[in-house]
Structure formats: structure tokens, C-alpha cells
Amino acid sequence: MKLFEERGYEGTTVADIAERAGLTKRTFFRYFTDKREVLFSGTEIFEGTVIKGVLDAPAKASPLDAVAAGLDASAVVFEQIPDRAGKRQALLDANPELQERERAKLAGLSGSVAAALRERGVTEPAAGLAADAGMSVLRVAFERWTTDPHGQDLRKLLRDALAELKSVTA
Amino acid sequence: MKLFEERGYEGTTVADIAERAGLTKRTFFRYFTDKREVLFSGTEIFEGTVIKGVLDAPAKASPLDAVAAGLDASAVVFEQIPDRAGKRQALLDANPELQERERAKLAGLSGSVAAALRERGVTEPAAGLAADAGMSVLRVAFERWTTDPHGQDLRKLLRDALAELKSVTA
Numbered sequence A, B: 001m002k003l004f005e006e007r008g009y010e011g012t013t014v015a016d017i018a019e020r021a022g023l024t025k026r027t028f029f030r031y032f033t034d035k036r037e038v039l040f041s042g043t044e045i046f047e048g049t050v051i052k053g054v055l056d057a058p059a060k061a062s063p064l065d066a067v068a069a070g071l072d073a074s075a076v077v078f079e080q081i082p083d084r085a086g087k088r089q090a091l092l093d094a095n096p097e098l099q100e101r102e103r104a105k106l107a108g109l110s111g112s113v114a115a116a117l118r119e120r121g122v123t124e125p126a127a128g129l130a131a132d133a134g135m136s137v138l139r140v141a142f143e144r145w146t147t148d149p150h151g152q153d154l155r156k157l158l159r160d161a162l163a164e165l166k167s168v169t170a
Helices: A002-009 A015-021 A024-030 A035-040 A043-056 A063-079 A084-092 A097-120 A126-146 A154-168 B002-007 B014-021 B025-030 B035-040 B043-056 B062-079 B084-095 B096-119 B125-148 B154-169
Strands: none
Touching: A002 A015, A002 A043, A015 A024, A015 A035, A024 A035, A024 A084, A035 A084, A035 A097, A043 A063, A043 A097, A043 B014, A063 A084, A063 A097, A063 A126, A063 A154, A063 B154, A084 A097, A084 A126, A084 B062, A097 A126, A097 B096, A126 A154, A126 B014, A126 B154, A154 B062, A154 B125, A154 B154, B002 B035, B035 B084, B035 B096, B043 B062, B043 B096, B062 B084, B062 B096, B062 B125, B084 B096, B084 B125
């Protein structure tokens, strides 16, 4: 992340990253499929937290409320790394190829969340629709949060965005 | 599309496609940035129809109803090419790299729809949330429709998916 800041995302090579991290290029590629993936390390932790939150939601929770519980549980992951999250967002805003990967990751997360909802007994298309809605809420809240990661409460922003979605679809 | 059916998507090269179409590779690349784009030709027509439908919706329509009007207007584009739509979906289902491009296109469409809503005076985040919700509705309806493009009415499937979304977020 530091290298991307110093040299720009485009100007940083895998060799540069590996050298800074004290790795060979070969070892680098054992951990990351490409340069873009460096910015998506930790995605699995985040995804695991969301899924656990969905599965642990009260049995009576609606599909969308179960998704909201998952997002709420995951907010703590980001709140531990506000600076990284802000810098990462700035890189994404500036690079369409990173945005494409981000969208693919969110689509993957949506699929996993839908699967977790089906485990809770939710049928399709409700599971997929609720999962997509959650990703939309996450995107809106996250964009707001990363403009000032120290000044705002991500969990409150998630609740606000969910209320706004409900009002839009009412 | 025919070549992809005959040889599989992976087994078809740009040279094969250009030859079948009577083009040089150079001319091919004037029209398409890569092989994947062949399956996304016509996206601009579809997008233009959706945007026009959003802008032409009654002034009193809610943001989500304006998006629904755009999707409804665009259904006619797909209904003219049911066989192509079905075969294309089968290719997408089998190729993760095509799915990634499809998601990127849908995200781009969502951005354009949100911009059209802002032209109608809708503010953020309502515009982005309504646009995302529309893409989710489109995905669900389209997946159902392409399993049997001749037997089902896409516009009805769009209305059904919208009703399901409203019920999920109620």
C-alpha cells in the first residue's frame, strides 16, 4: 500500500512489491494471483465475518435484517484499519481495473451471502435479492465512511444506508 | 456466437472470429477491444433504451418506478433476440471471465441509470440505490427468462422480480 502511494498503482511492479516485502516474485505469486490482489488481501476475513453474522442472526430476522446483521458484524474489521481503508478507496477511485476487481469481489460476496441465507431457509429469489441489496447498502455506507474514516461511525452509516434503501423501495 | 457454440468460448480465437466475419484481425480490433466484447455488442443499444425509458417516465414516478419503466422499455430489445439471449447466457454461465465482464457492464449501467435519475432531480444516495436495485431485478428476471426465452414474458418477469424485491425490503 505504501509503495502504491509512493509510486502510484500503475508505476509499481510486482517485483517492487516483492522486494519491499522481502519476498521472491515466486513466493509473491504463491500468495497473490496478480498485483491487483494485494489490495484485496483480507477479503476472506471480511467475508467470513459477514457470513458468520448472517448465520448468527436471530431465527426470526427477515432475510434483509439477517444481511444487515452480517454487515454490522463486519464493520469492526474495517474500523480497525481506518487509514488503510481510506487510502485503498482513493486507489480504487483512481483505477478502473481495480474497480472492476472490486465489483467482482462484491458480486462474489453477494453470492456467498445468498448461500448463507438459503442455509437459513430463505428461498430464491428472495435470498439473492436481499444479498444484492446488502451489497448496495455496503457500497453507499463505505463510500461515505472512507471520505472521513475517523470522523464517522461505519455501523451508523450502514444503518442509515439501509433505511434509505427501504425508503427507496417502499 | 455460432463459433463459440461450435468450438467453445475458450477454443475460439479472435483470428477465427475475424475470418468467419470476413474481417482482418486489425479491423476486428477496431470494433472490439477483445474477444469477450463480442458477446457484449448491442450493450449500448440496450443501455440507451433503458436510459430513455428512465428519463421518459412520468414526472410523478418514484425513483424505483422510473428505473422499472426503463427496464420495461428495454425488454423489447431482448424479446427480438430470444435465441441469442439464451445461448449467450449459457456461455456466461460456463465462463467466469465473461461473468466478470457482465458484472462490470451491469455496474456501468447502474452508474448511467443513477445519472439519469439525478437528471430527474433524484438526489444521492437514493439515485444509486434505486439504480442498483434495478440491476438486481434485471439479473433475477433475466436469469429466469433465459431458461425459456420463448415461453415466458420478460416484462412480466421484470414486474414479478420488482414485486419480490419490494417484499424483501419491506
